[in-house]
Amino acid sequence: MRIIAHVDMDAFYASVEARYTPALRDKPLVVGADPKDGHGRGVVTAASYAARRYGIRSALPISRAWRLAEAARRRGEPEVVFVRGNRKLYVEVSERIMAILAARADAFEGASIDEAYLDLSSLDDFAAAAERAREIKREIVEREGLTCSVGLGPNKLVAKIASDARKPDGLMLVAPADVQAFLDPLPIRVIPGIGPKTEAVLHERSIRAVADLRALGLDQLVEWFGRWGQDLHAKARGVSDSPVSNEWEPKSVGEQETFEVDTLDAAFVLERVRALAGEVFARFEGQGFRAFRTVTITVRFSNFRTLTRSHTPPEAMTSEPALYTCAVRLLLPFLDHRENPRQRKLRLIGVRVEKLLR
Numbered sequence: 001m002r003i004i005a006h007v008d009m010d011a012f013y014a015s016v017e018a019r020y021t022p023a024l025r026d027k028p029l030v031v032g033a034d035p036k037d038g039h040g041r042g043v044v045t046a047a048s049y050a051a052r053r054y055g056i057r058s059a060l061p062i063s064r065a066w067r068l069a070e071a072a073r074r075r076g077e078p079e080v081v082f083v084r085g086n087r088k089l090y091v092e093v094s095e096r097i098m099a100i101l102a103a104r105a106d107a108f109e110g111a112s113i114d115e116a117y118l119d120l121s122s123l124d125d126f127a128a129a130a131e132r133a134r135e136i137k138r139e140i141v142e143r144e145g146l147t148c149s150v151g152l153g154p155n156k157l158v159a160k161i162a163s164d165a166r167k168p169d170g171l172m173l174v175a176p177a178d179v180q181a182f183l184d185p186l187p188i189r190v191i192p193g194i195g196p197k198t199e200a201v202l203h204e205r206s207i208r209a210v211a212d213l214r215a216l217g218l219d220q221l222v223e224w225f226g227r228w229g230q231d232l233h234a235k236a237r238g239v240s241d242s243p244v245s246n247e248w249e250p251k252s253v254g255e256q257e258t259f260e261v262d263t264l265d266a267a268f269v270l271e272r273v274r275a276l277a278g279e280v281f282a283r284f285e286g287q288g289f290r291a292f293r294t295v296t297i298t299v300r301f302s303n304f305r306t307l308t309r310s311h312t313p314p315e316a317m318t319s320e321p322a323l324y325t326c327a328v329r330l331l332l333p334f335l336d337h338r339e340n341p342r343q344r345k346l347r348l349i350g351v352r353v354e355k356l357l358r
Helices: 012-020 062-074 087-102 126-144 156-164 176-183 196-204 210-214 218-225 228-235 266-286 320-335
Strands: 004-009 029-032 044-047 081-083 107-112 115-119 148-153 171-173 252-263 291-301 306-311 346-357
Touching: 004 126, 004 156, 012 029, 012 044, 012 087, 029 062, 044 062, 062 081, 087 107, 087 115, 087 126, 115 156, 126 148, 126 171, 148 156, 156 171, 156 176, 176 210, 218 228, 252 266, 252 291, 266 320, 266 346, 291 320, 306 320, 320 346
Parallel strands: 029 081, 148 171
Antiparallel strands: 004 115, 004 148, 029 044, 107 115, 252 346, 291 306, 291 346
C-alpha cells in the first residue's frame, strides 16, 4: 500500500516576512512589486490569507492589488502592507524545512520552494502516517515558526488535492476507499493541468465537478483532448502512478523584470540584462550545474506583445560573461528596427538558460 504526503507551506513568502518582522504579524501582507499608489508595475508574488480575503492573490497585477487594498481600507478593513520580498531569505528557510521533511520519509521529492512530496509507505498504516504528519507540522512550527498543510493519500495526485482542501495549517487524510467520494464533488479545476481555457471548454459542456468529468468515456475525452484525454480520464478517478523521486531536474533557470517605466534606453536595458544574467548564473551555479547549452531572452513591449528568442552555440557555455554576451546579442535587435520596426518601448525583459548540464 502506498502512502504519500504532500506538504505545502502556508502563504510561504508572506509567512516568512511576518516571522522575521514581528510588526507584520496578523496583518494583510502582500509580497511583490512596489504598488506606487496604484501606478506600480509587476505582479503580486504572494499574499497572506488576510490579504486574500480582499481578493488579492499571486500573479495579480500589483496595481490591481493596490486598488483592492484601498477599497478594503475605505470599508474600514485593516490596511494592507506591501513589501518587496527577500528571495535569499526564502531559499534559506526552505532549505532548512526540506531537510526536516527529507529526514522523515522513505523518499523525498521537492516540488518547489515551498512544497514537497513524501513517501511514507513503510509506516503501512494511514493512521500512523497521520501521526507522522502531525509530528512534522509540530517540528516546523517549533524550528521555523511557520505552519504548513499536509495531504495524505494513496498517490501524489490525491495527496496534493487533499493538502489544498485543508489550508491553512490543515491535515487531510484520504484513504484509498474514500478517494472517489472525496474527488467527485470538487470543481474540475482541482485536477492538475486543467486551467482556465480547458475549464471553459468543459463548462460549455456542463462539466463542472470531477464527478461530471468521471462520467465521460475515455473515447470522448481522447476525441476532445487527444492523448491528454487519457490523463484526464485517470485523474478524474484519482489514479496516478507517479513515483516520489528527487531525480527530477529543472529544465531551465530564469529571471525577468518589469520596468517601472516603458523604455528603449539602451544603456538602461543592457544594465538590467547584466543584472538579470548575474542572478540567473548565481541560481544556476547554486543548483549544482556546470554548463548550459541554450540562452533565451523574453521581451514584452508596451502593448503587451511578448516575444522570445533563443540561441544554442556549438559549444556549451560555462560562465556569466558568456551568458551576458549571448543575451545581449539576442536582445539588441529589439532596440532597433531589426526586431522593433515601430520602435515600441519595452515593458519587460527576461533571461533564461536551458539544456542544463551537471
